[in-house]
Amino acid sequence: MSPSKDLGSFLAHAVVLEDEAATRYRELADAMAVHNNPDVEALFCKMAEYSDMHRAEAIEHAEQHAGGLPDLKPWEFEWPGDESPESGRLESTHYLMTPFHALQLALEAEEGAFAFYNEIATRTNDPPIRKLAEEFAAEEKQHVEALKKWIAQYPEPPENWDDDLDPPVPVD
Amino acid sequence: MNSAVEKQIRILGHKDFKSDYKPVWCAGCGDFGVLNALTKAMAALELEPENVAMIAGIGCSSRIPAYTTVYGFHGVHGRALPLAAGLAVSRPELTVIATGGDGDGFSIGGNHFLHACRRNVNMTYLVMDNSVYGMTKGQASPTTECDWTGSKLSPQGTHQPPLQPLELALAARAPFIARAFSNSPNELARIMTEAIEFEGFAFVQILSPCITFRPEQLGWKKRVHEGFEPTDDRAAAFAALSDDDGFTTGILYRAPRPAFRPDQRDRVDIETIEKHFEVRS
Numbered sequence: 113m114s115p116s117k118d119l120g121s122f123l124a125h126a127v128v129l130e131d132e133a134a135t136r137y138r139e140l141a142d143a144m145a146v147h148n149n150p151d152v153e154a155l156f157c158k159m160a161e162y163s164d165m166h167r168a169e170a171i172e173h174a175e176q177h178a179g180g181l182p183d184l185k186p187w188e189f190e191w192p193g194d195e196s197p198e199s200g201r202l203e204s205t206h207y208l209m210t211p212f213h214a215l216q217l218a219l220e221a222e223e224g225a226f227a228f229y230n231e232i233a234t235r236t237n238d239p240p241i242r243k244l245a246e247e248f249a250a251e252e253k254q255h256v257e258a259l260k261k262w263i264a265q266y267p268e269p270p271e272n273w274d275d276d277l278d279p280p281v282p283v284d
Numbered sequence: 285m286n287s288a289v290e291k292q293i294r295i296l297g298h299k300d301f302k303s304d305y306k307p308v309w310c311a312g313c314g315d316f317g318v319l320n321a322l323t324k325a326m327a328a329l330e331l332e333p334e335n336v337a338m339i340a341g342i343g344c345s346s347r348i349p350a351y352t353t354v355y356g357f358h359g360v361h362g363r364a365l366p367l368a369a370g371l372a373v374s375r376p377e378l379t380v381i382a383t384g385g386d387g388d389g390f391s392i393g394g395n396h397f398l399h400a401c402r403r404n405v406n407m408t409y410l411v412m413d414n415s416v417y418g419m420t421k422g423q424a425s426p427t428t429e430c431d432w433t434g435s436k437l438s439p440q441g442t443h444q445p446p447l448q449p450l451e452l453a454l455a456a457r458a459p460f461i462a463r464a465f466s467n468s469p470n471e472l473a474r475i476m477t478e479a480i481e482f483e484g485f486a487f488v489q490i491l492s493p494c495i496t497f498r499p500e501q502l503g504w505k506k507r508v509h510e511g512f513e514p515t516d517d518r519a520a521a522f523a524a525l526s527d528d529d530g531f532t533t534g535i536l537y538r539a540p541r542p543a544f545r546p547d548q549r550d551r552v553d554i555e556t557i558e559k560h561f562e563v564r565s
Contacts, residue, residue: 127293127296128295139320171287181292183292183294185295185473187470187471191470194467205312
């Protein structure tokens with residue numbers, strides 16, 4: 113059920129997009145906690161909280177939709193890639209990553225969400241879906257701009273940022 | 285679950301299957317994707333955590349039961365399958381999932397793997413395959429390429445062709461055989477769902493990159509491709525594997541046959557068993 117053709121499906125996509133973003137940020141925060149990287153852990157926790165807020169907003173929109181939401185299975189969602197577009201890429205993480213890298217990861221995720229909504233707004237023939245998609249795209253655009261300003265506050269890390277004096281090398 | 289929306293979208297319940305323990309996997313490990321997919325699959329199937337048991341051996345990936353809210357048992361190295369089989373035949377009402385890695389499942393537990401395929405007990409076996417022993421800091425495993433020189437134990441490569449788990453499972457008559465990729469958690473959840481629903485032994489090889497000892501596996505994302513079409517014809521499945529580059533995903537083989545269900549009528553109760561363990565002075 114395409115999110116650009118069915119309003120219920122669109123809203124289900126919006127809720128799950130934010131839900132999965134929050135879940136991923138929490139996974140990343142946990143990984144950073146385990147690897148004693150508290151600055152980045154705190155940052156991912158904050159991003160998760162933002163995603164929770166956006167999830168609540170998406171649910172509010174969905175609750176106003178009288179037609180109910182389809183119970184889509186994970187593989188029935190029509191995402192542009194393998195995962196929902198606001199889920200930060202797992203493979204972009206490193207246990208020594210800095211706040212600069214974490215914010216870059218978040219920026220990429222927010223840009224993905226913006227592109228998703230923007231594409232639906234452009235493609236759909238359904239006025240209510242277009243209105244909501246434009247609204248959500250505008251919100252994601254704001255997040256992108258906010259993250260860019262945030263990133264500007266952090267200096268780019270030196271080239272050797274991932275040097276580890278006690279690396280996990282083979283011991284045999 | 286609170287809102288009507290959360291009740292309507294079942295997969296939002298995936299959090300109910302995640303425990304409060306923080307995974308000790310390396311940041312970026314493929315096993316995060318497997319955990320993500322598994323919790324989604326269990327939510328999509330509307331399983332009850334108290335009716336699911338996850339049995340694991342030893343290794344990074346074998347830690348996965350602790351990160352879920354289902355019942356878990358962390359067994360000895362390579363012995364997840366016999367433990368899981370025992371549980372599945374004695375408690376057939378449970379959903380039994382065995383998990384582990386390529387070393388645990390194909391080397392130390394290799395013999396158990398063969399016979400679990402033949403025996404066909406109703407359970408699911410998920411192997412997170414990263415072609416390396418990660419927990420012991422990066423030695424070659426049964427699925428490591430023969431020219432991998434990343435370990436000082438095999439500085440000139442292993443000189444052994446890597447084991448092909450799907451070929452082995454097919455030869456040993458496993459009735460459900462699939463391969464998936466951890467970085468595609470939604471597709472992985474679909475395959476897991478089918479495996480769990482299958483009546484019999486369902487084996488899923490999950491390509492799950494080791495970011496620490498095999499960082500080049502990050503390139504798997506570009507190599508993995510869909511391609512298997514489920515068949516119940518062994519010859520067709522073998523033919524599909526003859527063209528396989530190791531990165532084809534999907535359900536390769538699905539040929540239901542009666543699962544092994546021993547007669548429970550002569551079941552001995554716990555009191556009778558305890559009599560045999562009496563300490564006599």
